[in-house]
Amino acid sequence: MQQHxxxxxxxxxxxxxxxxxSNHFKSEEIKIxxxxxxxxxxxxxxxxTIPYLRYxxxxxxxxxxDFVRATNATYKLGIEFIDWSAQASxxxxxxxxxxxxxxxxxxxxxxxxxxxxxxxxxxxKCSTAVVAALQQKFTYPKSQNKDWQGYTYAFHIDALxxxxxxxxxxxxxGVLRHEGIIESVELSESGDxxxxxxxNGQTLVGDIFIxxxxxxxxxxxxxxxxxxxxxxRWLICDRAxxxxxxxxNQFKPYTQAQAxxxxxxxxxxxxxxxxxxxxxxxxYMSDENACAYLKNKIVGCPLAEPNFIxxxxxxxxxxxxxxxxxxxxSSGFLEPLESTSIYLIxxxxxxxxxxxxxxxxxxxxxxxxxxxxxxxxxxxxxFIIMHYYAAQRTDxxxxxxxxxxxxxxxxxxxxxxxxxxxxxxxxxxxxxxxxSWAAALIGQQFFPAHxxxxxxxxxxxxxxxxxxxxxxxxxxxxKKMPDHKEFLSHLGVDQEVxxxxxxxxxxxx
Numbered sequence: 001m002q003q004h005x006x007x008x009x010x011x012x013x014x015x016x017x018x019x020x021x022s023n024h025f026k027s028e029e030i031k032i033x034x035x036x037x038x039x040x041x042x043x044x045x046x047x048x049t050i051p052y053l054r055y056x057x058x059x060x061x062x063x064x065x066d067f068v069r070a071t072n073a074t075y076k077l078g079i080e081f082i083d084w085s086a087q088a089s090x091x092x093x094x095x096x097x098x099x100x101x102x103x104x105x106x107x108x109x110x111x112x113x114x115x116x117x118x119x120x121x122x123x124x125k126c127s128t129a130v131v132a133a134l135q136q137k138f139t140y141p142k143s144q145n146k147d148w149q150g151y152t153y154a155f156h157i158d159a160l161x162x163x164x165x166x167x168x169x170x171x172x173x174g175v176l177r178h179e180g181i182i183e184s185v186e187l188s189e190s191g192d193x194x195x196x197x198x199x200n201g202q203t204l205v206g207d208i209f210i211x212x213x214x215x216x217x218x219x220x221x222x223x224x225x226x227x228x229x230x231x232x233r234w235l236i237c238d239r240a241x242x243x244x245x246x247x248x249n250q251f252k253p254y255t256q257a258q259a260x261x262x263x264x265x266x267x268x269x270x271x272x273x274x275x276x277x278x279x280x281x282x283x284y285m286s287d288e289n290a291c292a293y294l295k296n297k298i299v300g301c302p303l304a305e306p307n308f309i310x311x312x313x314x315x316x317x318x319x320x321x322x323x324x325x326x327x328x329x330s331s332g333f334l335e336p337l338e339s340t341s342i343y344l345i346x347x348x349x350x351x352x353x354x355x356x357x358x359x360x361x362x363x364x365x366x367x368x369x370x371x372x373x374x375x376x377x378x379x380x381x382x383f384i385i386m387h388y389y390a391a392q393r394t395d396x397x398x399x400x401x402x403x404x405x406x407x408x409x410x411x412x413x414x415x416x417x418x419x420x421x422x423x424x425x426x427x428x429x430x431x432x433x434x435x436s437w438a439a440a441l442i443g444q445q446f447f448p449a450h451x452x453x454x455x456x457x458x459x460x461x462x463x464x465x466x467x468x469x470x471x472x473x474x475x476x477x478x479k480k481m482p483d484h485k486e487f488l489s490h491l492g493v494d495q496e497v498x499x500x501x502x503x504x505x506x507x508x509x
Contacts, residue, residue, distance in 0.1 A: 006206035010036035013328030091443025094129030096151030246300035
């Protein structure tokens with residue numbers, strides 16, 4: 001018997017969900033409807049992505065070059081963090097490794113031992129993605145190349161254009177869009193959602209309801225009254241203001257995140273414009289001052305009025321309750337410091353597709369979904385909190401709070417181990433792998449007090465040769481790469497096909 005899945009809300013999360021479901025299920029199994037209103041706006045500022053979006057598009061059979069052109073995209077090799085330490089400095093968190101593993105050991109451990117003998121050593125020279133990004137170079141990683149390259153890539157995109165692109169994709173596959181505003185939600189005697197009543201008189205009856213209604217969380221928080229776990233004691237920024245501006249035509253292949261007195265500023269280079277924004281704490285800065293600060297920093301003429309957004313860091317205590325699944329902002333929110341907004345949408349979609357069966361949707365599926373999604377939110381949360389804590393800045397009340405706050409146990413234990421011996425635990429499942437933690441901790445000059453003796457006592461000359469060899473290989477490889485701007489201008493013309501991702505939780509080539 002055909003089941004009916006009803007998606008509430010459009011935007012990036014709604015149309016990503018609709019596209020993925022329509023690609024995954026046969027029309028005789030599942031009928032898919034999406035209800036949204038043109039009168040309700042979307043947040044629409046999540047323009048920086050991470051490499052997992054490549055897998056999502058590949059799974060849908062989307063041609064990457066067509067996607068890049070349709071969304072005014074540029075390529076992205078990482079994120080540059082400016083002033084995220086007590087000393088004025090910058091570093092890039094790259095999409096890739098630092099050097100090659102030595103046996104079972106991560107390269108960063110050997111680099112830390114090398115730095116004790118060479119205080120001016122530069123970790124960034126040991127990453128292909130960082131060296132290429134700062135030289136504004138880009139090309140696809142060569143999947144058949146036997147030489148180590150150690151990097152992958154993502155995109156800067158116009159999120160609204162991406163939603164429109166996926167809407168066209170989903171409607172071609174049979175998704176039915178309903179224009180309208182939901183007036184009320186009816187529950188069955190068992191407590192499941194049974195139908196939606198729209199203001200225009202329409203009624204939508206469904207078997208599964210997916211809440212993509214954003215911060216309003218119309219179904220999950222509204223109809224089902226699912227609680228919210230508040231993380232604002234650790235992530236105290238609760239506001240953002242965004243303003244698009246004319247492109248500077250530099251097409252940097254990286255996002256920028258610059259720390260300020262009470263938050264941070266982003267800059268995202270698209271092909272046709274630049275996305276600018278400020279994430280800040282309302283307790284330490286007024287909306288008026290935030291807007292003035294951002295306008296003063298923008299390069300290029302503004303293209304729209306400022307868009308103010310209020311939020312609270314945290315997540316729903318459960319993201320799949322009864323016959324309702326929350327995807328995106330209705331499930332939780334973490335500030336976009338590490339460009340994770342679209343990834344968290346994708347995580348929910350992929351896990352739902354893995355667990356949901358039209359013939360058997362039991363409590364075990366819901367239990368696993370909630371466990372995996374909840375754990376991932378917590379691990380992304382910890383990684384973002386670490387940036388504020390490890391900055392060790394004390395130049396304002398905002399930063400003094402961050403540097404002295406009591407950490408979540410999971411993060412405190414992780415940092416204690418790192419400080420004691422330099423080790424960074426590798427998650428079995430989780431977004432940010434060891435190289436990401438090493439990039440941020442070393443980049444913010446948050447060094448361990450000691451290293452394991454077998455690493456600390458390694459021969460100085462051998463360590464120097466190891467690091468020099470890595471730097472020379474990367475320098476020679478990047479030297480042959482074309483400029484990012486040139487690569488974009490020839491997109492699809494005499495170029496090889498972009499490489500394929502391996503799997504959702506794995507490594508991308």
